[in-house]
Amino acid sequence: MPASMGFDDVLGHDRAKARLRAALEGGRLPHAWLFAGPEGVGKERLARRFAAALLCEASPREAPCRSCRGCERALRGVHPDFLVLLPEAERVARGLASRAEFERTPSRELKIAEVRQLERWLRLGPVEGRAKVALVLPADRLNQSAQNALLKTLEEPPPAATLLLVTSAAEALLPTVRSRCVRLPFAPLPPEVVAEHARSHHGCAPEAAAVLARLSGGSLGRVQTLDPETVETRRQLIERLRALRPGDGLGATRLVAVLAEEREEAIERLRLLRTWYRDVLAASVGASNALLIHADLAEAAREDAARLGGETILRRLAAIESAVEAIEANVTPRLAVEGMLASFGGGP
Ligand SMILES: [Zn+2]
Structure with a gap:
């Protein structure tokens, strides 16, 4: 497999990758996955690559090829069959929306209206005939009624739909929601992997990088925000x-x-x-x-x-x-x- 294919630009998590790979190649794709594990270890990154794989034009063995039009648009977040559901506050924080667009303080929760919209979008079916993929991020921000609304979609998902729920607080989800998803557990990254990332990101000495890695608790996201x-x-x-x-x-x-x-x-x-x-x-x-x-x-x-x-x-x-x-x-x-x-x- 060439260097720029598959999930190889996500550090670690070999077991999770192998399970996703097996699902892709076996052709038996669950309708809902729960990417669960600590903050900042690459769950969203892998989920986005898996979404690209589902929309990839190459063979399942090569997906995501990361060079076809399907992959390219999915990875940029502009594919018509890929939707990312983020709370308003998170969209503002990521620069995807401006604070001025909201009359009230942008919500930190995902609400029932947003889930209903997602459901309608999923039921429209794929625009390009492959799959319809929704990423819910972070899924633990779905409030109680939103989770109940989502249950219906999880129980009777539209044929080509795949839901990817990403969370670092799986216990905040209703047991009924959790049980209808295939759980993909993520562990903290090994200290040496995080240390290497800290070293290249901050340009600091190996000893300092090792300390930062341990302070981060195995999180790439956290080690990047730590000041050397x-x-x-x-x-x-x-x-x-x-x-x-x-x-x-x-x-x-x-x-x-x-x-x-x-x-x-x-x-x-x-x-x-x-x-x-x-x-x-x-x-x-x-x-x-x-x-x-x-x-x-x-x-x-x-x-x-x-x-x-x-x-x-x-x-x-x-x-x-x-x-x-x-x-x-x-x-x-x-x-x-x-x-x-x-x-x-x-x-x-
Ligand atoms: Zn592709």
Whole structure:
């Protein structure tokens, strides 16, 4: 197979690709698929290539050839037999619609009217005689009544229709919706795959790329949005936290200043600290470096594990969690972080 064919421009997910390939070549195509797995691992990318394969003019074995008119238009999202259903807010976020087009705040949900429109579109049948493919993105944004409306289509799909539901929160879908789709599970990408992507995307050193990959939780989407400087700011933040001792008022004040920035940043940094104590907890039960997110700081994690002990580590994790919840509930970051550090003071 030439380099530019098939699903080879989607990283990883060999099992999912093999199942899609088998369905294409076996000619027994399910009417509905559920692409389910973590955010940013390539579910949408693979779903779009599968849609192209269904509309490809080449033989099923070669589809998607990525060069015929069917593939070319499907991949650009302009094929008359391919429809992408996105919530209004998502269309604005992707630059596919302008905020000015909406009288009210663009909806983050997919509603029943949109599902009915989709259904009518599917029942019209293919314009070019091959297939009619709809991508619902993200499917967990379908509200309850929209999901109920979709059930009818899932129960009696028009002959040439294929529905591709993509979600990172499959549990938000009704069990009846889930059970009528063929589930295609996606796992986080292997760390080395994400690290390689981080290295080429950010142009950073391999060591930094490895840290970013672990922080991303195996998500290409997330690793792209992480600032490479995070690697260093993370190290400094953890060092400051580790240096803090009970009664160190100045140290605590400085740490509050670093942590309690704008709401979003504060939450981001607290989540980072949570990954640190998660590592310390793992180190306390003898986890190997490979299991740590901050593997480059493994020695420090083991020191903290020995110094703090399981009970204190768990208490700190709970305090971080409470601080995040408080900030999300509109408590000022400063107040939330001060409260968190005060409860840290109970440790050794
Ligand atoms: Zn093609």
